[in-house]
Amino acid sequence: MPSQKLSTLEKVGFGAGDMALNVVISSMMLLITFFYTDIYGLKTTDLALLFVLVKVVGAIADLVMGQLTDRYTSKGGRYRPYLLWLAVPYGISVFFVFTTPDWQYSAKLIWAYSTYILMTVMTAGVGIPYISLVSALTNDPKERLSANGYRLFFAKIGAFMVTIIVPILAQKWGDGNPAVGYQAAMAVMAAMGIGLFLFCNFTTTERVVHVVEKQSLLAQLKVLLRNDQWLILCGVCVTGTVGYVVRGSVAIYYAKYYLGGDTETVAAFLSTGVIAAILSMVASTWITKFYCKVKLFRYTQIAVAAISAVIYFTVKPGDMALAFILYFLLSFVVDLHAPVFWSAIAETIDYGQVKTGKRVSGFAFGGISVCQKAGMAVAGGLVGILLSYFNYQPNLEQTQFALTGIALMFSVIPGFFHLVMGMLMFKYRISDDYYTEVKVQMRDSGYIAG
Template sequence: MEKFKLSVLEKVGFGSGDMAVNVVISSMMLIITFFYTDIFGLKASDLAMLFIVVRLIDAVTDPMMGIITDKFKTRWGRYRPYFLILAVPFGISVFLTFSTPDVAYNLKLVYAYATYILVTLIFTAVTIPYISLIGVLTNDPQQRLSANGYRLFLAKVAAFLVTIIVPQLSASWGEGNMQMGYKISMGLMGLMATVLFLFCFFTTKERLEHQPEKISVWHQAKVLAKNDQWLLLCFACVTGTVGYVIRGSVAAYYAKYYLGGGAGMISDFLATGVTASILAMVASTWITKRFCKIKLFRYSQIGVAILSVLMFFTVGQKDIAWAFVLYFILSFVVDLHAPVFWSAIAEAVDYGKVKNGERASGLSFGGISFCQKFGMGIAGAIVGWLLTYFNYEPNQAQTAFTLTGIALMLSIIPGFFHLLMGLCMFKYKITDAFYNEMLETDALAHEVNEDVILDTGSKSDDSHHDHPAFSK
């Protein structure tokens, strides 16, 4: 079977798409909660319901978008056209989400719901095709892993820009008006995302053609329910995202209130985490060329849980330098698994095709995207509820009880979810060796099957469940 290699330009082009996507993901994971409470002016208790409602909408739109990508194909391919069509609406939706209208509280809440739902819908319409794209660029697991290394590196660059440039520009461009500052600076991020999507469209090429199964949504769901490895990735996605978003959402509160810093420290603290994540993308690509990628996935997340406990018990309010050091190490270890996870999705889809004889790629990728956003919603709700429980009041001195709660939300609470993620991956078995053997054995089985058809005129009914790769 011919394996397609990708040029550096195409890997960069592929990564630029995730850089655009992460303008939204990074803002939702790292600054949206802080923006809504301390800048926009919403109550923490209202945020929990906002995040839950949006995730309920995702429960419908994510699978729907996956099915749409399965049904329609253009001369540009099945996935790439969405980057061209929705690039400008994506940028506008980001600008609107971070704009603050000068109206009464209830109307501001309605505006927050409307714009957050809008940006989420457009985000879904480009993200589902994007995460599906790697499966048709190349069939080489190492090329997929390498491309995802570029992708996640550039995604972290976007996160870096959002976390360090947005707070700084908001303070300087707003001239004391932080609401105006966030509107202008996030508008700039939206413009950048538009350009990046267009660059991704023009520099990538769909080489593989997976014929979608002509089966109903319900049947696709039943097919996926039989794919044990895909289900494990779903669980890992939810638990990992919950942990990541809780920590990311509270990082600004931790820098501002627990460490007692201003806008500069908030920016520096967030940038420290993102810088560590960028380095983790490089390190992960290097490590997985020499060691088992699945073992890296498992043990890095268990390490996160250990580091989280260490951070809670060893960092006091005056230990600023130590807080930065531990947060850097924690953020580095957290993201070592990321390139592995996103390359594993396409491999799990292929696994399901070989195991069950049917492919449900659209719903597979749509389901993973929903799991990610479901995790974001659950985490957002947890943050809202916990801030309310710990009696958080924006823009004023916090009680010892509140500060302890903020410290827990940065460390032990998210660390627990990463522990669950690492433990569940001990059931995951699609290593590179397993995947390559599976494809080779499946190709050989098809050749034998075709010979049987030529010799007897009838198709062999050998079960996919008897495939040698699944007996291990």
């Protein structure tokens, strides 16, 4: 089958979808813990249980959506219609999460659980079709990598808007009431997410049609368990997500309490990491033209562990300049692997079809998303438990013990998970040359229908 090139507009449209998705993802990684403890008023112990429970629900929702995308298609395609149908419910659910009702604590806790679960289900409704969409856009691995480069670039733009615009708008519009400010700021982000998903739907085309045999969930699971390369990505996803979320969740605490920054400084610190990640997306796309993408994945994550240790041992409380420099470096290096990872999922699905004779697509993407949810659940629970252990007190001057805990949660602890992530990639072997052989076998076996 000939290579299928994507236009710049289609790549931008595809990227817009992840920008929309990052209204939630970035908020969950960078804002939600701080929002729930310092603004909404949840106890850290309740927060830990909330994060774990919600991610379990999210994992189930991901699997359900994976089955729906495998079993049903329409005139608009297998994946794109969900972006059209669920864009508005998704945006509304985001707005609800950042709404703080003036109720008793128990009622507020119920509202937090209910709205977070609703948002998680809606995110699965658009997220699984979206991350699966790249496999239907083109069968060219270079074009997939390029499309994912655009995707992750726009994702970081979305993250940038969340990290710098939301805190500043919340302070400006809150007029002394941060809960009102966050509600208004996130309403803007939610509206933006709706528009971006609609733009993604109308500018992309599903041109690759894979032959998907109807199989029971158990049968699909058995097939996936025989796909050793997909299993490696599952482990990579869990460990990497734990590292990302732990660091991201405490970044605000680190900037505010450990470095002693005000609102503008906190926003600048978070934005420094996002800007570095944006540049990383551009650099990764360029580097992988000349250097093995699998090796890039491995060694960058090992480097992240080393940089994390340097941050812990060299940055002292209030050491603002050094913290900014090292955080920029860490954020740049850690995201060099990202386009490779999201392209690799589609490649492991093709690899598995050649190896087993059966294709499992929706469950495979859904399974990766479940792994991401599992990592977020572990990280969320871990953050809640560690904040309690280190005796963190919202909106108060922290003890030295609490500051040490925040520093560890920002550096060494997530760095360990990235080290494990990099080591796991030494078992991954689907390079571009290897994948070219897989495509030839798929074509010869009649696995690609269009």
